[in-house]
Each structure stands twice: as structure tokens, then as C-alpha cells.
Amino acid sequence: MSLIDALRRLFTPAPVVVPPAAEVSAGGFEQPRFHRVQCAGPHGLHRIAYTEWGDPANPRVLMCVHGLTRNGRDFDDLARSLAHHYRVVCPDVVGRGQSEWLAVKDDYQLPTYVADMITLIARLNVETVDWVGTSMGGLIGMLVASLPEQPIRRLVLNDVGPVITVSSLRRIGEYVGKAPVFPSYEAGEAFIRAVSEPFGRLSDAQWRQLAVHSLKQTEAGWEMRYDPGIGEPFRKTPVLMDVELWSIYDAIACPTLVVRGAESDLLLRETAVEMGRRGPKASLFEVPHVGHAPTLMEPAQIAxxxxxxxxxx
Structure with a gap:
């Protein structure tokens, strides 16, 4: 069975439970509000957290979905810059950030994430959203946008596309879910800087902004703010070749922008160029001196x- 067939077979969202809308906390439109929503997975219920910016009554919603080991606070700068135009919603995908962890680690799969995002959109009580997805968040967005009657109006894919290289998958597999317990915050930040070196040159303040939301203090020390179990499904499937999802990409019809790190090993330039020729015929913007993936923290990347x-x- 091909990966595409497996994805289609797995993509049968479980029934979702949508609670009443959360109360909106006080504060300006450029200050975050914090909420949770209950979702249903293959083996029970779980809650995902999300950060919300902008006017909560704005019907124009922007969903910002992060990468494999990251969290929704990665989009703080982008959210602030768009908070007067959108209600910006930045979820922590289940198992990451402030969201709950899954008991059955094999459920850390794209179909679970897609079902959770559909639940969140229902919670927001809107018919359409715009979407910015980094890496894994872009794959989730591609899957949603490829469905009939899908809700995405405009799609931004940050350093991800329908071909994921075997070399990048092996690189990610070397560290995902394997982070040690750190004796200090500083040691944890140093680890994040090392594994995130492809992000490019960031200031000390920017590295701290990424690290402070990615680490938590426990009795044992400082740990990454994600379930190490997210790496289990990742490592159960041998990585022997590039992953190709062109049929999913070709089913997308909404306007699409591809942001690519010019030195990315996950989204090759030839793939990004081909994305401009087929499917939604995406526009391409490349970020110089950056690999996988642009952080979207710089004005030149946000613009x-x-x-x-x-x-x-």
C-alpha cells in the first residue's frame, strides 16, 4: 500500500466534541489570549491549547500551525503584525506546548492532527480561514485544503511541500523525542540553538523567545515542552526514500504561497518551482541564508x- 493510500485510509476523522466558545480575556488586540478545546481521537478525548490574537469578533481568521517539535508561540511576531486585520489563532498541536499528551503514542499521526484542527475551526464558529503552516503545520494544511468543501481560503506553506527528502527525515529522526533533561535553562537553550541551527542567524533575544516557550522546569531539571512519544511513530517506519504527496497537492485549489529557506534540505528548490507549475500554481518566496525552516520572526520574512x-x- 502506498503512503498516499495509507493516508487516505487513515483519514477518517473521529467524531468531535465541540464545547461552548471560551470566554475572552481582557486586553488589547495585540496581546494573546489563551484557550483550550476538547477533541476526540482514536483512543479517547484530549484537549489542545491555542493562543488567540486580535479582535475575537473578527470573522476573518488566520490559523498558524507549527512544526514537528515546536509550538504555537513560534508565531508571536507574525500574529502581532496581523492582529489588526485578523483574529489570529495559533494552536499547540496535541503533545506539544500547553496541549495534553496522548496516551497511545501511535496516535501522533497526521489524521489526528487534521481532525483536531477541524474541531478547532468549528469551535471558532467560522466558515473559512486563512492558513500559515510551518513544516508539519504545512502538511496538515495541505491535507485540509485537498478535501472537498475545505475551509481554507488562502494557504501559506512555510518550507514544506509534496516532496519531503529522505535526508531531512533522517536528520529530524536523529533528535525528535530524544532530548535529554537539562541541568539548567541555559543548557536547554543551547540544545535548541544546536538542533535549530538551520533556522539561520537569530539574535540572542529571538533565540530566548523560541526557547522560553519550548522548555519547562520539572523536578528532574529542564525538559522540552513536548511529549517524547511524538517520535515513536516517526521511527517505526523505515525512511528509505523521499515521501511524495503530489496527488494531495494537486487537489488544492486555493491561492497558495510557498516560503522556502534557500538552504533547506526538506523542500528542495526544484520541488518548490514545480509547485508553481501544477496544482494551485503557488507563488514562491525564498529566504536567503536560511535552511529548514524560516522562523517568520523577521520583518523581511513577514512582509x-x-x-x-x-x-x-
Whole structure:
């Protein structure tokens, strides 16, 4: 069975439980509010957390979904820059950030994540959303956007596409779920800097911004703020070749922008160029001197996304 067939077979969202809308905390439109929503997975219920920016009554919603080991606070800078135009919603995918961990680690799969995001959109009580997805968050967005009657109006894929290279998968597999317990916050931040070196040159303040939301203090020391179990499904499938999802990409019809780190080993340039020729015929913006993946913290990285989302095609 091909990976595409397996994805389609697995993609049967479980029934979802949508609780009443959360109360909105006080504060300006450029300050985050924190909420949770209950979701249903293959083996029970779990709650995911999300950060919300902007006017909670704004019907125009932007979903920002993070990468494999990251969390929704990665989008703080992007969210602030768009908070006067959108209700910006940045979820912590289950098992990451402030979201709950799954008891059955094999459930850390794309179908679970897609079902959770559909539940969250229902919670927000909107018919359509715009979507910015980094790496794994982009794959989730691609899957949602490929469905009939899908809710995504405009799609931004940050350093991800329908071909994921075997070399990048092996690199990620070397560290995901294997982080040690750190004796200090500083040691944890140093680890994050090392494994995230492809992010490019960041200031000390930017590294701290990424690290402070990625580490938590426990009785044992400082640990990464994600379930090590997210790596179990990742390592159970031998990585022998590139993963190709062109049929999923070709089913996307909404306007699409691809942001690519010019030195990325996950999204090759030839793949990004081909994405401009087929399917939604995505526009391409490349970030120089950055690998996988652009952090979307710099004004020069935010500007083309802002222009794409707010402009017309």
C-alpha cells in the first residue's frame, strides 16, 4: 500500500466534541489570549491549547500551525503584525506546548492532527480561514485544503511541500523525542540553538523567545515542552526514500504561497518551482541564508506573507 493510500485510509476523522466558545480575556488586540478545546481521537478525548490574537469578533481568521517539535508561540511576531486585520489563532498541536499528551503514542499521526484542527475551526464558529503552516503545520494544511468543501481560503506553506527528502527525515529522526533533561535553562537553550541551527542567524533575544516557550522546569531539571512519544511513530517506519504527496497537492485549489529557506534540505528548490507549475500554481518566496525552516520572526520574512494574505491574486 502506498503512503498516499495509507493516508487516505487513515483519514477518517473521529467524531468531535465541540464545547461552548471560551470566554475572552481582557486586553488589547495585540496581546494573546489563551484557550483550550476538547477533541476526540482514536483512543479517547484530549484537549489542545491555542493562543488567540486580535479582535475575537473578527470573522476573518488566520490559523498558524507549527512544526514537528515546536509550538504555537513560534508565531508571536507574525500574529502581532496581523492582529489588526485578523483574529489570529495559533494552536499547540496535541503533545506539544500547553496541549495534553496522548496516551497511545501511535496516535501522533497526521489524521489526528487534521481532525483536531477541524474541531478547532468549528469551535471558532467560522466558515473559512486563512492558513500559515510551518513544516508539519504545512502538511496538515495541505491535507485540509485537498478535501472537498475545505475551509481554507488562502494557504501559506512555510518550507514544506509534496516532496519531503529522505535526508531531512533522517536528520529530524536523529533528535525528535530524544532530548535529554537539562541541568539548567541555559543548557536547554543551547540544545535548541544546536538542533535549530538551520533556522539561520537569530539574535540572542529571538533565540530566548523560541526557547522560553519550548522548555519547562520539572523536578528532574529542564525538559522540552513536548511529549517524547511524538517520535515513536516517526521511527517505526523505515525512511528509505523521499515521501511524495503530489496527488494531495494537486487537489488544492486555493491561492497558495510557498516560503522556502534557500538552504533547506526538506523542500528542495526544484520541488518548490514545480509547485508553481501544477496544482494551485503557488507563488514562491525564498529566504536567503536560511535552511529548514524560516522562523517568520523577521520583518523581511513577514512582509511577503502579509502582502499575500491581505492582497488579491
Amino acid at each position: 511577503p506573507i502579509r502582502d499575500f494574505l491581505l492582497g488579491s491574486r
